[in-house]
Amino acid sequence: MSKNVSRTVEQLAEPIVRELHLELVEVEYKKEGPNWYLRVFIDADRGVNLDDCEAVSEKLSEVLDEVDPIKEAYFLEVSSPGAERPLKKEADVKKAVGKGVYVTTYEPIDGQKAFEGVLVSFEDATLVIEGKNKTRTVTYTVPYAKVANARLSILL
Known part of the structure; x- marks a missing residue:
């Protein structure tokens, strides 16, 4: 039921x-718990502010x-997806x-299922991620078809 509600609300919210x-x-x-929550996540290139959330919520x-x-x-x-928004x-x-x-x-790809780093490119349905493996820089090539979840990451 919750997936159907999400899809319906998505169609109503998009315009x-x-x-x-x-x-x-x-x-x-x-x-x-005992409560149902309908969460709508919005974003913009310039970021999202409280006025944006309020306008979407009211309409x-x-x-x-x-x-x-x-x-x-x-x-x-209604809120921003945050700094680590899902992709x-x-x-x-x-x-x-x-x-x-x-x-x-x-x-697994080359023995691992989690990859973190800078997304260098996304071409031909392939992600190229430059990350760290202990002290050395490593380049990972990940086919988009094999991606289970992806999100932005704050790299330290």
Whole structure:
């Protein structure tokens, strides 16, 4: 049920977010304890501020009240995905070139399933990540088809 709600809300939120010159990153609908939470994550190249979150929340609330796709009571939260935002689509990965990333794969590549470093390139459905292995620099080549999860990473 929560995946259906997320998909429905995504379809309702996308035009609102686009109209405000923002990007819809993810919609999450989940139960935590006795409460349901509908979380809408938005972003923009310039970043997201409280006014952006408020504008999306107000417009989306109106649409949700009108369409009423969720039967139980819930809390609506609109926010930025944060500094370590998920990279859900290929377009997200392309925008992350030159930035720190953390990637996990469905199956091991050269004996490992987790890769962290700077995304050097993303071409031909392949991520090239330059990271550290103890004290030396290592280049990892990860096929996009094998990526289980990817997010931005703050490299120290």
